[in-house]
Amino acid sequence: MTIYSGPVFDMASQQFSVIADHLSIPINERDRLLMPKRAITISCPIHRDDGTTAVFEGYRVQHHLTLGPTKGGTRFAGSVDLGEVAALAIWMSWKCALVGLPYGGAKGGIGVDPASLSKRELESLSRRYMQEMIPFVGPHTDIMAPDMGTNEQVMAWFMDTYSMYHGRTVTEIVTGKPVSAGGTLGRREATGRGVAYLARRVMSDLSINLSDATAVIQGFGNVGSIAALELSNMGVRIIAVSDHTGALYRAAGLDVPDLIKHVSAHGNLAGYSNELSYDPANILTLPCDVLVPAAIERVIDAKAADELRCRIVAEGANGPTTPEADLVLERRQKEIFLIPDILCNSGGVIVSYFEWVQDLQQLFWEEDEVMRREFQILDRAFDQMTLRAKRDRIFNRTAAMSIGVERVRAAKNMRGLFP
Known part of the structure; x- marks a missing residue:
């Protein structure tokens, strides 16, 4: 039994099973690699413009923190549910490991059509979501980013809400922010x-x-x-x-x-x-x-x-x-x-990583430097995938996911199981 369900989570699980079989991962290791470390479900009440109160369901899933903090987008869409968010967090883990970023995967979202909200309602919902997530996120725990239905403005509201709670500006809590608020050139x-x-x-x-x-x-x-x-x-x-x-x-x-x-x-x-x-x-x-x-x-x-x-x-x-x-x-x-x-589609998280690094150091790069570094990482990962595919005579997705899963598995095995 699992709290996660739905066609998207089933798809992520099925993909992992294919890779686990290909890599001959023992059955007793598989759940630790696949199942998310933490799932948060929250209620987000806001005042509507017409004076009524509406409550929206929000989610955040952190897949693993073995390699560093988790990283992933936050989507606002009517279809969002816990299973979909968990699947996206799992895929983000393999993605970050494939391209060599010091992150685990995460994903979040609210079940709402953002087009149905006024700008004031959207701001209220964005801020309430981050307020409810403050105990579970942080620059070295879980860093949010935009996804479907969210954008630079929503990230700025997230960052401001978190910063007001901590009494100082914490730009590194989210990526995909406007450049004027600590974002990086080239992220969008x-x-x-x-x-x-x-x-x-x-x-x-x-x-x-x-x-x-x-x-x-x-x-x-x-x-x-x-x-x-x-x-x-x-x-x-x-x-x-x-x-x-x-x-x-x-x-x-x-x-x-x-x-x-x-x-x-x-x-x-x-x-x-x-x-x-x-x-x-x-x-x-x-x-x-x-x-x-x-x-x-x-x-x-x-x-x-x-x-x-x-x-x-x-x-x-x-x-x-x-x-x-x-x-x-x-x-x-x-x-x-x-x-x-x-x-x-890993260019987004690659440049989000650059944004996080720049915010931590308070040292910002020109856009051509951001692009050069992004393409360098993409080239390296592409070369590794195609070499693996040719060497083992396997499908490109199998090669790419195998590299990601292997790296996460190796880190978990090296660190051991606490306590």
């Missing part, structure tokens, strides 16, 4: 830039000419829009994009800066163009060189995986591909190169 763009950087590297390895290449972006939030912009700046044609309001398609290529301008003004892609409208259900299977699923979990199932017509899948989202789809993609790995999520 880091995840999308990393996705585009790794996609370009694979295109180079596959001898795909950038000026002839095409890309499809599913999910046009912060990650998808920045990935689209970076790929477009490289010369890649972005032929289709989508978000929860619909999809747009143009074979000759879409105007990405104009799309970003529209989304900035209106919040989503709705109303951009009727002529370019396309069925969102078919966007994943459009012919292209690079497919970037950058929306939510479990969008590529076995059927979709079998119908993909891309050369590269660059997973901008966490867990976009189901275990059943992985079996299909493993069979098709000579046709389709998968850049797994724990590597592909």
Whole structure:
């Protein structure tokens, strides 16, 4: 029995079982590696603008603290539940270990649609969430970051709430803050830039000419829009994009800066163009060189995986591909190169680490230094993954996750079990 449930947690558990079998991890060691160290569930009451009181459920899961403090985003979305948050924390652990960061994984969230809140209500809910979390988080215990439905402003409210409680400014309690409040240059763009950087590297390895290449972006939030912009700046044609309001398609290529301008003004892609409208259900299977699923979990199932017509899948989202789809993609790995999520979207936590280090030292870097260091770490992790995949003749996801799980396991075994 476990308090964690739901399809996303089941998916994370199933993925871990595959890796544990591959690494021949004894059965009696597996629960210690998989099960989260700590889960916090809270109630967040706020006054609504109409004078009523509303209570929202909030969560935070800290997977392990073996390598250092936990690190992970906080999402505000109607679908958030404890199982989903736990799965995301587990994936973050393997991600941090893969790219060599001194963190365990964490994740948090509130079950709320942020679009249903006024700005004052959003601030009240953000501050109440952090207030309730103060006994369980800290710069050397658990550092929060933005995720779906949260942004720099929410992180600034988190940081201010924590700082007021401690009577001094504690910028290092969260990352993804505005630069004016102790954030780092390049953090907002880091995840999308990393996705585009790794996609370009694979295109180079596959001898795909950038000026002839095409890309499809599913999910046009912060990650998808920045990935689209970076790929477009490289010369890649972005032929289709989508978000929860619909999809747009143009074979000759879409105007990405104009799309970003529209989304900035209106919040989503709705109303951009009727002529370019396309069925969102078919966007994943459009012919292209690079497919970037950058929306939510479990969008590529076995059927979709079998119908993909891309050369590269660059997973901008966490867990976009189901275990059943992985079996299909493993069979098709000579046709389709998968850049797994724990590597592909790790640019965000890499630059969050840089932000945390800069806040602790009160010494800040220029943006070109941030980018140089981010790409250096991505290159190293990519090389390790591909070397492992070729050496052991295994799927890229298996290689990437094996490296992450092995590093966490080695640290736990070295430290032992207390008491």
